[in-house]
Amino acid sequence: MELVTFNQENNQLEIAENVIEMLKDYQRKKIAFEIQEKKLKEELLEAMEKYGVTHWETPNEDVKIIYKKGSVRKTIDSTRLKQELPDVAEEYTKTSDVKPSISISIEV
16 A cells, blocks of 8 residues: 555545554654753753853764854844835845745644
C-alpha cells in the first residue's frame, strides 16, 4: 500500500493511517525534546553568565557553545510605514523567492 495516494473522484489526498500516527508520535517527541533542549540551554546560559564564560567547546571541537550577550534591536514598523508612507515602503520593499514547503499542524 502506498503511503499517500490521490483520489480523483473527490480530488483529495488519501494518507495511510500509520503515516498519520507516525506524524503524531514524532510531533509529541519533538515537543518533548524541544522542551528539554530549552531547559538545557537556559541552564547553560545562566552558568556562562554566572562564571563569565563566553566560549566553550568539546576536546574534539565537535560541539561549540558561544555566549552572545543581549542587545537592543531596532526594526522598522513596516505596517505603520506602509500606512503613512506607502510610496517609500514600496520603493524599499525587497522581493525574495521562497521554496515550496508543507506545514503540518498536529494537536497532541
